[in-house]
Amino acid sequence: LSGGEAQRVKLTKYLGRNHLNDQILVLDEPSTGLHPQDLAGLLVVLDRLVRHGATIVIVEHNTDFIRAADWIIDLGPEAGPRGGRLLYEGPPEGLLAVPDSRTGQALKEEANLKPRQPSPTPDFEAPAIIAIRNARANNLKGVDVDIPKGKLTVVTGVSGSGKSSLVGDVLQTEARRRYLESLSMYERQGLSEGAQAPVDSITGLGVTLTVAPQLAHLWSQIPQFTRRNSVGAISEIDFHLSVLLAALGKRTCLDCGTEMMRGNEWACPNCASKAALAQPRHFSSAHWSSSCKKCNGLGALQIPQPEKLIIHPDKPLCAGAMYSPGYWPQSYLCKDQPIIAEIGKQYGFDPQKTPWNEMTEQAQKAFLFGDGREYTWTYISKGGRSKGKENQSTWIWHGFYGEGWLYSGDIHGTYTRQVVCSDCGGAGLRPEYLAVKLEGGNIFELSELPLNQLETRLRALALPLSTPSFVETSLEVIQRRLRFLRQVGIGYLHLNRPTGTLSAGEAQRIQLASLLGSRLTALTILVDEPSRGMHPSELAALRQALLELRDEGNTVIMVEHDPMLIRAADHIIDVGPGAGAAGGAIVAQGSPAEIIKQDTPTGRGLREEYLRFSQGRRQPKGWMVIRGARANNLRGENVQFPLGTLTGVCGVSGSGKSTLLMDTLGRALVKKMHSTSFSHEPFQPGEHDGIDNAPQRAFLVDQTRSGIHSPAKYLDLEKPLLKIYADSDDAQALGLTEKSLSQRCSTCRGQGTIRLEMGFLPDEWSTCETCRGTGYYQEAWEVRIEGVALPEINALTIDQVYQLFQKEENLASRLEVLQQVGLGYLVWKQLAYTLSGGEVQRLKIAKELIKKAKNKTLYILDEPTVGLHLADVARLVEVLNRLVQAGHTVLAVEHHRHLLAACDWIVELGPGGGPEGGRVIAAGTPEQVAQMDTPTAPYLRELLEHKR
Structure with a gap:
């Protein structure tokens, strides 16, 4: 109850009493929260109490109460020290004559009030543009740009030109900041706001939604991509399907199996049993009232193994007994948080010396399944403000298999065995909700159907004439989203597919599907390369979906390189002209017809000027064979790949390309190191019979930034540079060595910046004044070569450093490789998070070229053209050809027709996705595949004929 409600409830106990002469009732502002119409009723009640003898004292500001009073006591004239005097006591009429009374003045003014003349409402015009002023994120050079609202705008440019900085680091960062500012302090205290967007102003942005290609398989790092979440939940199809089941579903009796009759409740005509009607929420295993009681809605149980x-019972727990491929569990439980040592003290074993099979059964059970005891131990903190300090920690030990991490993290069965729940059969729901069916299937059975089959099933659904409009709307939304998902090539998925197993492209398309049919308008939708992972045959549906979002009144801004989507735009913003320091400017704006005439990389790309194919295809130097690959939808065929060539593996979405090349071949040949025992993807390669004639070495070239700090550090360029400076005359004269020159600034610990915590506001970062933002010790500034000090190298580009040291063979030869792969514009100490995906990939290839590996290597690439402009694709082809010319083999999963046309050999899987794919439907040179009847052939044929 509110305070006013509580007061009025207390008054009711005095009503009906006839003798209240000895009662004094004190009320504190009883008019609070009351509409003027309700005041009259309250005054009538108070008058009745007075007539029965009660004395009522009210603290009140409401003038209606003051006029109705029998006696007024007015205090004032002001508040605080200037108040506290008795100005008047008596009937209300006398208060008007008191000159110092603010209450009397208010009563006079209210008596003289007259109705105001209505003033015209000013016309409000929504801004027609999103105006960005002085954007300077990363390499942006203070750009001003206007983006039309209600249009489809494409931001494009070569890799590293600054287009993602404009959309992501400026627009998206500012939108997030504005959203967080709308939250209360309490809600914001657990959120990291990050730095403010480096821009002077953004107007007209509006409510913003970002559809980005999240790394969905990193499910533990992204809230919506968790073990409990599914395709149906993210696309919101689950919700609308639940509405259909609740309104139109038919239920069988759990007691006798007879179909029940729907009324205000379910009633069985055979055994007369009854049951409550299900609500839409009851068809979700995440809801407590409907989730299976045995598995808590997960549909499966993790059985300890x-x-x-x-794995080595003859060894001690902390000396090799445990399977620990990474940091966890051995390093964590034996060193960082040494709880096993405390358990050993309790049960009389030494975890460093006592073999597992010599421990008592009681000790083994205590370690595996817990004993409920509270253990306290000391440890040395590795990070934060207490780094290096001794701390204490206390746990109630529930055992290795009793802790929560195992059941939420071990999804690939590193230490457990997953079994389907016997109570719900994997559905995660209670029997009474699984008994409700629509078109012959319950919610679980419908959600297990491939999306294209579910679309067909629901198309046959006949709605009764009495169907409520909201049910019709739900059916319409489902059909619209299913149609889009089928058209963009992921109709092979099902609604129960865990989101943690999706590729980045699949996750992005599902996010887009959730917007279709939502009827949201006036949104600003930011989309980062929606064409990633899509076959050319699927792009038309994506283009139509983006245009539908625009036509519903939304502003769509996307970073994109695909010519088909660029031509569909209303407005194009071309960022460039080059990459890194050579980019960061707006080189062209306008419609596609205007941009195609411009002498810019995008204009030349739209005119197909980047088509460069080799005159003759290279001949294989042998054949590698993957025998009997059967993972996911692969059909167990033997697949041949030519060695010593550039080979493209293509096919529609879900045809099995990544399963064959990455999950089977890649995992079999490239042993991946894991930092923890719980991997985000399986350790083992996909099921297959064997791999014949594989090269001695294999290397995965992806676009992840793991292990990259900066170009100089990643390519090990710092050591030869330090040696050059240490051997210089200045260093010799000052007695400085490589070690002393490499010392880090003690003020900022080599970071170059100092963070100032601002509480609820975003943290402020300032440049370290001691080292001038370089992170180097002061002595390093005193050594100069060609007038350039060692710390000043950090801000120079690779090209500039090469000009300084081109006579130093050890360093110059490495820098030349970077220039040859088109990365000479990168800054020496450019941080990895500012690098684009294409730059990361070329950086990894440059490292391989610098190594000059003697062993013939197999390079495996997964969609290397993601994030690349047509100009970058042409450069990538040149780099890959260099690897092949050095005697290596390159295999690439790819959709980009320009790269496929430049390959020596193409292997196409299909013909469809999911169950309809998994077979080799074409293999040969691009010219041979172009003449076949496959999904890729017409796009290759068009390109090759255009080149002629």
Whole structure:
């Protein structure tokens, strides 16, 4: 109850009493929260109490109460020290004559009030543009740009030109900041706001939604991509399907199996049993009232498998008994948080010396399944403000298999075995909700159907004439989203597919589907390269979906390189002209017809000027064979790949390309190191019979930034540079060595910046004044070569450093490789998070070229053209050809027709996705595949004929 409600409830106990002469009732502002119409009723009640003898004292400001009073006591004249005097006591009429009374003045003014003349409402015009002023994120050079609202705008440019900085680091960062500012302090205290967008102003942005290609397989890092979440939940199809089941579903009786009759409740005509009607929420396993009681809605149980954990029972727990491929569990439980040592003290074993099979059964059970005891131990903090300090920690030990991390993290069965829940059969729901069916299937059975089959099933659904409009709307939304998902090539998915297993492209298309049919308008929708992972045959549906979002009154801004989507735009913003320091400017704006005439990389790309194909295809130097690959939808065929060539593996979405090349071949040949025992993807390669004639070495070239700090550090360029400076005359005269020159600034610990925590506001970062933002010790500034000090190298580009040291063979030869792969514009100490995906990939290839590996290597690339402009694709082809010319083999999963046309050999999987794919439907040179009847052939044929 509110305070006013509580007061009025208390008054009711005095009503009906006839003798209240000895009662004094004190009320504190009883008019609070009351509409003027309700005041009259309250005054009538108070008058009745007075007539029965009660004395009522009210603290009040409401003038209606003051006029109705029998006696007024007015205090004032002001508040605080200037108040506290008795100005008047008596009937209300006398108060008007008191000159110092603010209450009397208010009563006079209210008596003289007259109705105001209505003033015209000013016309409000929504801004027609999103105006960005002085944007300077990363390499942006203080750009001013106007983006039309209600249009489809494409931001494009070569890799590293600054287009993602404009959309992501400026627009998206500012939109996030504005959203967080709308939250209360309490809600914001657990959120990291990050730095403010480096821009002077953005007007007209509006409510903003970002559809980005999240790394969905990193499910533990993204809230919506979790083990409990599914395709149906993210696309919101689950919700609308639940509405259909609740309104139109038919239920069988759990007691006798007879179909029940729907009324105000379910009633069985055979055994007369009854049951409540299900609500839409009851068809979600995430809801407590409907989730299976045995598995808590997960649909599966993790059964402990101690034999997977204790792989060497003849060794001590902390000396090799446990399977620990990474940091966890051995390093964590034995060193960083040494709880096993405390358990050993309790049960009389030494985890460093006592073999597992010599521990008592009681000790083994305590470690595996817990004993409920509270253990306290000391440890040395590795980070934060207490780094290096001794701390204490206390746990109630529930055992290795009793802790929560195992059941939420071990999804690939590193230490457990997953079994389907026997109570719900994997559905995660209680029997009474699984008994409700629509078109012959319950919610679980419908959600297990491939999306294209579910679309067909629901198309046959006949709605009764009495169907409520909201049910019709739900059916319409489902059909619209299913149609889009089928058209963009992921009709092979099902609604129960965990989002943690999706590729980045699949996750992005599902996010887009959730917007279709939502009827949201006036949004600003930011989309980062929606064409990633899509076959050319699927792009038309994506283009139509983006245009539908625009036609519903939204502003769509996307970073994109695909010519088909660029031509569909209303407005194009071309960022460039080059990459890195050579980019960061707006080189062209306008319609596609205007941009195609411009002498810019995008204009030349739209005119197909980047088509460069080799005159003759290279001949294979042998054949590698993957025998009997059967993972996911692969059909167990033997697949041949030519060695010593550039080979493209293509096919529609879900045809099995990544399963064959990355999950089977890649995992079999490239042993991946994991930092923890719980991998985000399986350790083992996909099921296959064997791989014949594989090269001695294999290397995965992806676009992840893991292990990259800066170009100089990644390519090990700092050591030869330090040696050059240490051997210089200045260093010799000052007695400085490589070690002393490499010392880091003690003020900022080599970071170059100092963070100032601002509480609820975003943290402020300032440049370290001691080292001038370089992170180097002061002595390093005193050594100069060609007038350039060692710390000043950090801000120079690779090209500039090459000009300084081109006579130093050890360093110059490495820098030349970077220039040859088109990365000479990168800054020496450019941080990895500012690098584009294409730059990261070329950086990894440059490292391989610098190594000059003697062993013939197989390079495996997964969609290397993602994030690349047509000009970058041409450069990438040149780099890949260099690897092949050096005697290596390159295999690439790819959709980009320009790269496929430049390959020596193409292997196409299909013909469809999911169950309809998994077969080799074409293999040959681009010219041979172009003449076949496959999904890729017409796009290759068009390109090759255009080149002629």
